[in-house]
Amino acid sequence: MLKVGFFSAQRYERPFYPEGARDGVVIEHFEQSLNARSVMLCQGLDAVCVFVNDQLDRTVLERLSIVGVRLVALRCAGFNNVDLETARELGIRVCRVPAYSPEAVAEHCLALILTLSRKTHKAYNRVREDNFDLNGLLGFNLAGKTAGVIGYGQIGQALVRILKGFGCHVLVCDNEPRQGDFTQVDLDELLAASDIVSLHCPLTDDTYHRIGEPEFKRMKNTAMLINTSRGALIDTRACIEALKAGELGYLGIDVYEQESELFFRDRSDSIPQDDVFARLTSFPNVLVTGHQGFFTEEALAEIAATTLDSLAAFERGAALSGEL
Numbered sequence: 001m002l003k004v005g006f007f008s009a010q011r012y013e014r015p016f017y018p019e020g021a022r023d024g025v026v027i028e029h030f031e032q033s034l035n036a037r038s039v040m041l042c043q044g045l046d047a048v049c050v051f052v053n054d055q056l057d058r059t060v061l062e063r064l065s066i067v068g069v070r071l072v073a074l075r076c077a078g079f080n081n082v083d084l085e086t087a088r089e090l091g092i093r094v095c096r097v098p099a100y101s102p103e104a105v106a107e108h109c110l111a112l113i114l115t116l117s118r119k120t121h122k123a124y125n126r127v128r129e130d131n132f133d134l135n136g137l138l139g140f141n142l143a144g145k146t147a148g149v150i151g152y153g154q155i156g157q158a159l160v161r162i163l164k165g166f167g168c169h170v171l172v173c174d175n176e177p178r179q180g181d182f183t184q185v186d187l188d189e190l191l192a193a194s195d196i197v198s199l200h201c202p203l204t205d206d207t208y209h210r211i212g213e214p215e216f217k218r219m220k221n222t223a224m225l226i227n228t229s230r231g232a233l234i235d236t237r238a239c240i241e242a243l244k245a246g247e248l249g250y251l252g253i254d255v256y257e258q259e260s261e262l263f264f265r266d267r268s269d270s271i272p273q274d275d276v277f278a279r280l281t282s283f284p285n286v287l288v289t290g291h292q293g294f295f296t297e298e299a300l301a302e303i304a305a306t307t308l309d310s311l312a313a314f315e316r317g318a319a320l321s322g323e324l
């Protein structure tokens with residue numbers, strides 16, 4: 001029987017990953033994130049199942065190896081939070097969910113774009129207070145605008161399909177040559193020409209702070225920047241400076257550089273400690289959601305099916321889909 005510690009377990013996930021034994025796998029839920037402090041909970045486990053903000057760095061992996069953990073199963077697509085080289089060195093196998101409903105994230109991008117452009121979040125509050133004044137709610141059409149998509153993988157492709165449906169002219173920037181109903185350009189050209197820029201490349205050493213001060217200078221002052229990929233693709237401090245200087249029209253983010261200290265918990269009773277985040281959310285043209293791009297019934301069901309299959313396959317000694 002494979003004993004799996006399910007970290008960062010949320011109430012909404014429990015129906016998808018019932019505790020107890022099934023298919024040779026027994027799951028135990030832990031509300032804590034997995035990090036250097038909580039790794040002592042892994043005594044007696046064979047595998048851990050983790051999410052986007054669990055920290056699988058060298059220290060944690062070494063301790064996992066000592067207690068006999070042999071598999072890290074990520075129940076997400078991104079894997080920037082795992083030191084893969086150390087895992088390999090220690091003989092710990094790592095798998096992820098490479099593909100699940102890319103539409104879930106692409107449609108969330110659209111929600112951010114339309115909310116920012118048509119200011120429906122402000123309209124909702126106004127109407128509830130019997131304020132039907134339209135001043136300050138002026139939006140813009142998506143039809144005819146230029147949308148730049150950075151990273152033409154599964155989510156980028158799903159977003160391009162949506163943007164084409166809205167009548168946008170689409171520019172794509174990717175490391176690989178890509179073909180489709182769009183123009184592939186380099187990053188500088190995309191930034192200079194786009195009314196909307198959406199990030200869909202993974203976070204790597206190469207893409208860390210991909211959008212920083214020089215990139216904000218290159219973008220149109222009216223441009224909208226959307227990030228549903230990973231927070232550290234954007235240099236947040238440079239972004240705040242651009243917003244203050246009026247060099248960025250709108251910002252819509254579902255991810256934030258320091259989100260591991262903030263997201264996925266109710267902190268409404270706590271004194272805010274992150275001054276950068278507080279400054280960011282003070283701008284009227286900034287919209288933040290707490291990493292919910294993946295959060296649809298369809299995506300959760302697909303993530304759970306793949307993750308449970310991988311755990312059962314590992315126990316049987318079969319190949320793992322999404323092994324890294």
Ligand code: NAI
Binds near residue numbers: 077153206293
């Ligand atoms: P994917 O692996 O299918 O596509 C990534 C694309 O980025 C590839 O086409 C690759 O060639 C390209 N790329 C890599 N480096 C690049 C660079 N420097 N410049 C331009 N393009 C580059 O990944 P997928 O499934 O589309 O996911 C993208 C990211 O979305 C993930 O890495 C993850 O961080 C994030 N994500 C966020 C979710 C959320 O809930 N907000 C949920 C799922 C994924």
